[in-house]
Amino acid sequence: MENIIFTIFDIFNFGLVVFFWWFTLKHYKNLPERIPVHFDFNGKADNFGSKRYSFLTPIIGTALFCFFAYALRHPETANFPVEITDKNRYAQFLIMEVFIRWLFVLIMCILMNGQDYMFRYSFDENVKPKIPLSTAILSVIGSLIIVFIFVAIFK
Numbered sequence: 209m210e211n212i213i214f215t216i217f218d219i220f221n222f223g224l225v226v227f228f229w230w231f232t233l234k235h236y237k238n239l240p241e242r243i244p245v246h247f248d249f250n251g252k253a254d255n256f257g258s259k260r261y262s263f264l265t266p267i268i269g270t271a272l273f274c275f276f277a278y279a280l281r282h283p284e285t286a287n288f289p290v291e292i293t294d295k296n297r298y299a300q301f302l303i304m305e306v307f308i309r310w311l312f313v314l315i316m317c318i319l320m321n322g323q324d325y326m327f328r329y330s331f332d333e334n335v336k337p338k339i340p341l342s343t344a345i346l347s348v349i350g351s352l353i354i355v356f357i358f359v360a361i362f363k
Contacts, residue, residue, distance in 0.1 A: 210302070217309045218277075224316045225273050228266045231320070235327050236262060243330045251336065253329060262326070265319045276312050280305055289356065290363040299362035307355045314351065318344045 236259065244253030245261045279286055283301045292300055321344065325337040 214305060214309070221273065221276075221309060221312050221316070224313065224320075225266075225270055228269050228316065228320055228323070232262055232266050232323065239327065240330055244326055247325075247329075251325075253333070262323065265323050269316055269319050272312065272315060276308050280308055289359050296363055300359065303355060303358050303362065307351070310351060311348070314344070314348050318348075 239259040239262060241259055242256045243259050243262060244255070245257040246253070246255035248254045283304055284292075286304055288300055288304070290296070290300065317339065318341075321337055321339045325335065328335040
């Protein structure tokens, strides 16, 4: 059963990567030649670049997908916060496999939200991000706290 759930999770994560590329390619031809590539804490663009920069975040998302896929195939190469023994190996690897897949979803949401904001800001400087960056960062930090609690319970 756990392999079926992980397979569904992996297909979903791969689907996020495909959707990200589709979204970028769909909007690329409509973008102006200069787009915002960096925003300050108030959400105002403070650096602009060529519209080719819109491919940077999908490339990062694809690279992270490959890196996480490698880490999931070779869990013994990961750095665990507790010593791995024969007794806790299964539980620790399971926690790591779930967390890596969940972390990828969160990171892709952050990247896609930034890409969407960058595209919309290119045409209207008054738009706001659909997900505030503080919410996204707090979700990653909250996930880390939960993982450390589970790791401590099953050490």
